Amino acid sequence: MNDPIRLSKQVAEQAACSRREAELLIEGGWVQVNGQTVEEPQHRIRPDSDVVTVSPQARPESVPPATLLWHRPDAASPCDAGLLRATPPANPYAVRVLGRHFNHQEPIAGLQGLATGLVVFTQDGRMRRRLLEDEADLEQEFMVELPGQLTDEAIGQLTARLQQARLWPQVPVVGKLSLNARGPQGTRLRFALKASSPAAVLRLCESAGLRPQALRRTRLGRVALAGLAPGAWRFLEPQERF
Secondary structure, X not given: OOOOEEHHHHHHHHHOOOHHHHHHXXXXXOEEEOOEEXXXXXXXXXXXXXXEEEOOOOXXXXXXXXXXXXXXXXXXXXXXXXXXXXXXXXXXOOXXXXXHXXXXXXXXXXXXXXXXXXXXXXXXXXXXXXXXXXXXXXXXEEEEEEOOOOOHHHHHHHHHHHOOOEEEOOEEOEEEEEEEEEEOOEEEEEEEEEOOOHHHHHHHHHHOOOOOOEEEEEEEOOEEOOOOOOOOEEEOOOOOOO
């Protein structure tokens, strides 16, 4: 009688390892059933008919929680890490991509509306707590596109408004804005701010009678968007720190 059994039981027998080691091999993406990778140890198989293959490079190691960096390309794109599954990462050799990397991902620095650019997702509870606890001290960089050629006087007036801005009561916005480019297509301003947000930058511009055409976050702390194309994503590298 060909009764189904748990995949972890079959792998433990084939690899001559413990059940826990078999579970780690499966969760690590080292096991295939009939040519398809299966990452769930509880997956049921029929030993007499299903072909289970364990990679020769398999290592029974825990899969650490992943942090993903994504370039939100436009205002219509939802901040949902699950949508990244169909796209390979921009740093494909950094980590073996597993389906579990996209589960329970929380956007710590999500973007809404007009705002595009760098978004951070993480499964790491310690990373999440640190980013949220340090939110007021974490510098963010934004590039804001404005129509027309903004004068130096208008930029100075916007700077004065910035010095009075508050995102939270008793917590002043700290940082500066500077001219990044000015030409026939309009004016681009660079904001480098602590205790701020994309929405706060947009409100600041609108309070000065300015109507931003685009806002792109290019850096969060020490992690920059540089080199990440619109719509692309990558893993946070082990040496990177916010």
